[in-house]
Amino acid sequence: MKVEQIYTGCLAQGAYYIVSENEAAIIDPLREVKPYLERLEKDNVTLKYIFETHFHADFVSGHLDLSKKTGAPIIYGPTAQPEFEAIIAEDHQIFEIGKVKIKVLHTPGHTMESTTYLLIDEKGTETAIFTGDTLFLGDVGRPDLAQKAGSVTQEDLAGILYESLQTKIMPLDDSITVYPAHGAGSACGKNMQKETVDLLGNQKRTNYALNQPDKASFIREVLDGLTAPPKYFGMNVALNKGGYESLDAVMDKGLTPVAAEDFEAYAEETGALILDTRNPGDFCKGFIPNSINIGLKGDFAPWVGSLIVDVKHPLLLIADEGTEEEAITRLSRVGFDHVLGYLKGGFEAWKSSGKETDEVNRISPEEFTRQFTEHSKVIDVRKISEYAAEHIDNAYNKPLDTISDWVKTIDDQEHFFLHCAGGYRSMIAASILNSHGIRNFTEIEGGFGAIKKTGILPTSDFICQSKVI
Template sequence: MLVEQIYTGCLAQGAYYVESKGEAVIIDPLREIQPYLAKAESRGTKIKYVLETHFHADFVSGHVDLAKASGARIVFGPNAETTYDAYIAQDGEELRVGGVTIKVLHTPGHTMESTTYLLQDENGKDYALFSGDTLFIGDVGRPDLAAKSELTQEQLASHLYESLRDKIMPLGDDVLVYPAHGAGSACGKNMSKETVDTLGHQKETNYVLRADMTKDEFVKEVTHGLTPPPSYFPLNVLMNKQGYGNIADVLEKGLQALDSEAFEAAANKTSALVLDTRKPEDFAQGFIPNAINIGIDGGFAPWVGTLIPDIKQQILLVTEEGREEEVVTRLARVGYDYSIGYLKGGFAAWQNAGKETDSITSISPTEFEQRYRQDSTLKVVDVRKPSEYLSEHVETASNAPLDNLNDYLAEIPKDQEVFLHCAGGYRSMIAASILKARGYDNLVNVLEGFRGISGTDVPRTAFVCPSTFFRQGAN
């Protein structure tokens, strides 16, 4: 028996390859399916099942394409309804894979079709639980993401409480827990950076598995402090339920190399968004006017999903040379299938063609300190989350969280120099590019963000937030 976790850090997502005696299953695969096919082929293994723990909201699963390419059968748990061919397993049903058994455990709560899969080894011993978004390491799946659910988040949380108590907690302490996500995912709020643990250790440390916890306490704690999910989540759920275009076609369309003239013509003739995925510091030095910067080396996919509300938005790409396919693929992972080409030769080609460019002023934390000491009335805008801002912030700074930046435009002056910062410089450059495209010309980005500022003597204010049961999750 072989169990392999295939973890994708930029999505904080875990897919799984399980193999026994020439047969394999893939659990919650990403959209690019070639690595799974190559893995099975290299080992002379046939993929028998593609198991889905639920209809994912934060990424488009590869189940449809993988089943077509491998001949495997797609499996969901009870309550799942699809427009494509899939097997809807019953609670308690057992699937044979080589010499091992995978038991279907219906665990509604995160969504009503949510299902976990219990792997039993060749001797029939419970070995591992593939818990999807039902149970994370340190947390539990949030109960407010079920698309078009007739149930309230409190009712879903109540179902989740029962699922954990009736189906998961009775399992042995030595059972391994393999979740669908880790720290950084928006599907939970308190996830550990660890991606696997024993169930016994989770019973000791995970707040949702406290033995003396009542249902009312569970519902209150699980629903407390939930922030609105990214707008693309319901759209991804629909794609996962109804199917989607082949990723090969998406790549072919997105990987059209356009010279500067063709790129400019496409930008002028369509409503395409120019998305620049270079490093923030490179973008600041020069970019195509009205381009939006979301760096590929940061929290790329979640921020694309948060800030580009229409997954059918046409997109023109400016990337680092050689990373074009990576960018198109990572857009497709979250359902953005309408990339229509990229700038051949990158931004340097645009410059060499003598095209118009723009830039954003950036300064060091030291220079910011000097400017602030000279004039403490500087307009400083902190684009971090409200919880980060409340923890500690520059004394006179206002908070305009990047997630909802459009709601704060009226509070950001166009006729005054505005200093933007986040935690490390990634989000503030995204904000700067958005504001620049909306006609804000007096912007200054603080390099290194609050981490850099906190090493200076700039006055800061800290607020002690009301204590809750939750630890602050990693960002």
Template sequence: MKIQQIYTGCLAQGAYYIESKGEVAIIDPLREVEPYLLRAEKEGAKIKYVLETHFHADFVSGHLDLAAKTGATIVYGPTAKPGFEAHVAEDGEIFKLGDITIKTIHTPGHTMESTCFLLRDEKGKDIALFTGDTLFIGDVGRPDLAQKVVADLTQDKLAAHLYDSLHNKIIPLADDIIVYPAHGAGSACGKNMSKETTDSLGHQKATNYALQPMSKELFIKKVTDGLMPPPGYFPANVMMNIQGYESIDTVLNRGMQGLSPEAFEAAANETTALILDTRDAQVFAKGFVPNSINIGIDGNFAPWAGALIPDIKQEILLITDQGREEEVVTRLARVGYDHTIGHLQGGFEAWKNAGKETDTIESIRVDQLVEKLKENPGLNILDVRKESEFLSEHVLTAENMPLDYINDHLAELDKNKTYYVHCAGGYRSMIFNSILKARGYDNLIDVQGGFKSIKESGQLEVSEYVCPSTLL
């Protein structure tokens, strides 16, 4: 028996490869299925099942392509109503895989069809529990997502179901079972996940706040307290996972179309396509195609693309580092952005060499900002980190304008004023600056290195959060 966790850091997502006697089950695969096919081929094994723990909100699963390429059976838990051929399992149903078995455990709460899969070895001993978004390491799945898709559900109703699932189905299982969740720290599917991606169930019973003895009412309060609004693309991803989608091969063929500078310019002028530049923030600042938006590929690329591109069917023209075009198209497709219509052949250098118009964003070091503040203490400093980060500590004179809610704050900015913009390290501030630059805000100056560099310099006064209890 082999169990492999295939973890994708940018989505904080864990898919699983399980093999016994030449038969394979894949749990919660990502959109691109080639890695699973290659692994099975290498082992001389055949993929028999694609097990889906629920209809995912934060990524588009690869279940359809994987089943089409292998003949595997797609399996969902009870109450699931997929818009394609799949086996909807009964609670407690057993699936044979080589010498081992996998038991279906219906655990509604995160969503109503949420299901865990309990793996038993050749001797019938419970070995591992694949918990999807029902149970994470240090947390449980947020109960407010399915209500965005099913009108008569509320987060309190879902939280009540989750309480019952955990107490009646999960907690009674043996302590030595290994928990394999669908996500780790960084995912928006929970609020308190550990950086660890596996643990024993016994340790989770001892340390996970949501598994401690408490009333259902208190549980509902705890798991719903402090939930931030989910990214806007989540409902669209759920519907794609329920209803189906284009093959990843089709998406890649379309997105991998190389366009000359002339053809790229024509496509930008003749369509409503968004120009997305995925190069490093500071490289972008030195020169870019006018009106392009920067979301760097070497960061939380897919979640930020999903949060900031409101229409999942938006056509996209790409500018990437040469050789990374397929990677970018793939990572966009992971979160449902399937309408990349081409990329700039030869990258930005080809555009520049063709004599096309370019633009820049001024970017300064912290010491340069300090000198400017000495000349004018009233400079407008924008901190685009999350509110919680800002409240923890920030430059004393800074104003918080989180990137997450950029559209809610545009009316507060004066196009005639100059703003010095920073985030934590420089990634988000360039996204913010590029979006505003494309909308006609020309007086934006990026602060290199963000708050990390500001604090390390020790040259600017920083306000730190003081807990109210310490004031008593």
């Protein structure tokens, strides 16, 4: 038997590949299925089942493409109602892969169809659980995504999740390995550990959610400090439940080069948003006016989802040459399938054509300390918890994920400094501000981390972020 965790850092997502004898199973595959097909071919095994723990909200699964390419059936837990052919398993149903077995444990709460899969090895020993978003390391899945107005509240779902954990997970042996669907950085939980694999016994001892004295306490603690989910989550659920276009077709359409002389007219004709995927340091030195910068070398896909939101919005890409396919693939992971093409030759081709460009006023942290006065206005676009942990005295906290709201309140007559933790998010904010005609600001290279290293400006007292929810 072989169990492989296939972890994708930008989504903080874990898919699982299980092999026994000449058969395999895959749990919660990502959108691009080529890596799985290559593993199957290398191991000379047949994919027997594709297991889905639930209808994912933060990414688009590869279940449909994988099933079409291999013929393997898709399996969901009880109560799931996909709009395509699938096996809807019963609670405690057993599926065999070679000499091992997968037992279905229905664990509703995160969503009503949420299911944990229990792996039983060749000797009949229960060895691992694939918990999806039911149980994370250090946390549990947020219970606010499957609310239904007038019928099911987040409190109801949290209570259901408590019962699932108490009756299906807690009775299992401490030696069982926990394989969750997500790790730290995912918006599906609020307190996840950086590790991606652990023993259940350790989680029983250290996971705050598993150490509540009663259901009421569990509901209170799990819901406390839970921020609003990203707005694109519902659209991803719809794609996972209802189906989507083949990634092959999405890639063929997106990998269309558009010459610099045609690019602007094509954007206006189609209403496409121009998405610049270069790193912040390059973007600030020159970019196409009104383009939005979300760098590929960062949490690219989640930020696209959180800020652009509408997965059907047409996109045109600016990318470093050779990275176009990666950008389209990563966009597809969160359902943004409407890439119409990319700028042939990249930004340099645009610049060489003599077309209009723009810049962001970026300064070093040292220069910031020289320009800073007690009257300076500073906007910190980090998360609330990061700001609460430590920040520049008197800085305003305006998190990036809410910029569509606070951009309307900015007075462009008053200059301000802009920063995040390291420069990635503040450049996203800078590009959005520019697209709204707001230009009277200065962005700080290296963000708060670099500012703090100067040791010059006063900051608030540090508070450990794990205590700031």
